[in-house]
Amino acid sequence: MSRGSWTVRPMPLWDADDMEQRGGVPASTSRLSPGRRRVGLIGSVAGPVVFTLAVLPWRGDADLGAVLPAYFLLVVVAAVLGGMGPGLLAAIASFLLANWFLTRPFDTLAVDRSDALAQLVVFVVVAVLVSLVVEAGARTRAVAARRVAETEVMSRLARSRVGSTSIEEVLTETMQLFELDGVVFTPPDGPVDAVSVGVRSGSEPTHLIETTAGSTLETWGTPSFADDLHLLRSLADASDRAWHEQLLEREASRAAALDEADRVRTALLAAVGHDLRTPLAVIKAAVTGLRSDEGSWADGDREDLLETADDSVDRLTSLIDNLLAMSRIEAGALLVRLEPVALVEVVSRVLIDRDDVTIEVPDDLPLAMADEALLERVLVNLVDNAVRHGGGVTEVVARVQADSVDVAVIDHGPGLPANRSSDPFTAQSGSDRVGTGAGLGLAIVGGLVRAMSGTVEATSTPGGGATVTVRLPVKAP
Template sequence: ASPKELAVQRTLVEDLGGSFHHVIGEDITAALLEFARGVNATQIVLGVSRRKGWQYVFGPGVSATVASESGPDLDVHLVTHDEVGKGRGLSSAPRATRIDRNRIVWGWLVGMVGPVLLTLLLRGAAPSLGLANDMLLFLTLTVAAALLGGMLPALASAAFGSLLLNYFFTPPVHHILIANPKNIVALVIFIAVAVSVASVVDLAARRTHQAARLRAESEILSHLAGSVLRGENSLESLLETVRETFAMESVALLERESDISPWTCTAGVGARPHAGRPEDADVDMPVGDYMSLALSGRVLPAEDRRVLAAFAAQAAVVLDRQRLQSQAAEARTLAEGNRIRTALLAAVSHDLRTPLAGIKASVSSLRSDDIEWSDEDQAELLEAIEAGADRLDHLVGNLLDMSRLQTDTVQPMVREIDLDEVVPLALEGMATPAEHVVLDIPEELPMVAADKGLLERAVANVIENALKYSPAGERVLVAASTMADQVQLRVVDRGPGVPDDAKDRIFEPFQRYGDAPRGAGVGLGLAVARGFTESMGGTLSAEDTPGGGLTMVLALRMVPGRPQTKPDLPAAVTS
């Protein structure tokens, strides 16, 4: 290869993470195997070109030699050119006998050489066998030529054999003459039998070829029908199947909007798919008035267009299905957006107005000149304002987080962190007093791969949800442990629990299970928590608490390298 081509190969190999080597040696096979064993290779992939039969006279070739000498420690994979395994097109209609080439060669040898050898044998070993027996022996050779090679070798054998019979065995001998009329009838029958047998063989070959072609067509159409029923074909894979089946260079699906609109290529495969008028391609298969399948590479025979028409119709169906699926996806997106907007308006109508009303009432009371508030009353009003502002901040934060999740703009910065650092921080930012939470976070836990800010927000939302549904006087347990290659954080409450069929629905936006009190939030806490957890590669699921209640399990990937042993008696720390 040229240095430029080698430079391109080197760049490609290095971009794929491989290493490029020049190997020098007198013998290609020996140098290749020696290098492979030197780098402890287990696989060798060789590109090979197809060889003519006569080329094997000069040796089996590098690929076959490498495969035979590789031994048990190396697996050799031989890869030929791009067309290997591809379709060569459906067989063309039989215009003549479709018999194997080797059989035709043997037919000609038996039909032309056989009569000469038989003549020498009969003249030397059995000169007085009789004309009838001589003709039967020559007829046997002609029938054999017909069975092997078909019509042409049989006719040639019959003509050549009749001449030899006339010249050497029919009186007058050594003359192309027939004295006895009976011998003329025998020769005519001889030729007629030869032609009949050859015709039968030729007809059988035609029928065999037609059966093979029809079987190929039926298999293609059966596969096509199955893909239609399963709905599994993409447009590109279908066009690639067309290209491989008919051995084309490229296939394109062309479309236009009206009779005067230009044609555009909707989809194409292969080298330089046709993008102009369909009639300018090698093969044009219309699909309706404004769609056509254009094939480039060769002109197809008329009998192939029947199968091509089925492919073209399927291509139109697949294109329509893809467009319908796209429209359905857009409709689902719009419907989901409408649902979220409706739920948001319903939530804003009360959950956001309630704290605003409390803040406004407290501020109006403080600004009133008619009443003189004591220091305790002012402190209580200010506390109500602060609580309402915190609640608004929490609700607005959850709304913003959910919008980030639904627009795929959350980009977590995953690094190694300790749970015993994150969970206390999550408790500090909560409005609920921390004495209602019991922590059991062993210091010996392995580190986890997570985003500290997202994990803190997710943990806070899960704990707040547990506190919201916990009975008065019951505390929420937050415990961590290892499980396989994960670290699991369990938030356990003793609330009413959730049925199994509703465990997944509680993680959907704007869902508040059961008889949650008005003003208990807009139902985004668990949805945001699960979204943040999954964006970090973790999971958040719900399961029943033994004895009643709900347990949220937040699982994150463990970072190896730290001890995973827990103390024998972990002490429960109350915050």
């Protein structure tokens, strides 16, 4: 959105139906359209002339009191169509035509009868008064229509729920009401956070309205009427309220996000406590046993204890790596380098020492756009999770789609628990599978895949188990 200008155009007489059709605020004066004024002016002259020519053949027999009401009707029609000016012009034209052509002596402005003179004078006075009354009625209707429109606008803004009306909506409402090309709202913080709607047509604003809170509302274009400025000030105050309500909404959303992050972090720390303590306890027991002076350990038993401690260290290292990766994902500090990657090579490196996983990855798969190191972490987490909880043989299957490459890790275990089935790739749910500690494995998978512009989904494996499918975009040809 950009900055704008304000244009005030002539408007016809306004009533409730006009406001609904036009959608703007009517003027408080009876400003008529140029076309309507032209019709009124033409009628103010043409009407009396045509009527005079029509009755001229019978002027000797026609009574002046009988023809003056017809002239009076023409004056009323001219005033209604064109306003006070055409009404007065019709009254003068009717007086002159009736006096010259229809009042004895004919073809002169002299009047030889006092009753005829009285009729003409009364006609002119009444015609002028009617023109003024019609004009005053038009003004009253315009003022009433404007008050209704102003009340409706301010009532609608007042009824809106706090934070439900944005500053952009208020500015757009202002543009529609006054037929503006654009407005600019500048909050107290300065022009850096200014909000603009429309196109600014000049360098200097025509109107600069300041609110009590220090905000400003600027417009460009034709100077406004006093009543327009009154409503514009009210809308400037409404813009200021909408701005501050928007700030409150942002602060509330930020606070809610921080609360949620704290809750998730607390839940994660509580959940990983078990996974951290278990390998530490195993390592402690193995080291304590090996250092014990009581008895001697056979070479096979010593080797088993060392292997157990080594496995626990690897498990602990993997858990800490996952925690660090999760913190980087949540902080938005994850570095991603997308490049063409051969999936068959990545899968082979990840599963080179695994004899409990079957691989079905064609050699002719197109290159996928991914970060090779992050993709390896994704596959390691998915395979470890599937082997640990799946039972039976775990499968890794890759397929090419129209514009992506899918890698599916399939297990035949109990499947995902119900509390994680809606979104298993977040840390909020607490655990990867029933009975495990941390919800880091799948949560990290989801974060890493999304960072690589891919998608991930979990479905049920036919016959039982879970299938996690990672979808990555293919390299553009």
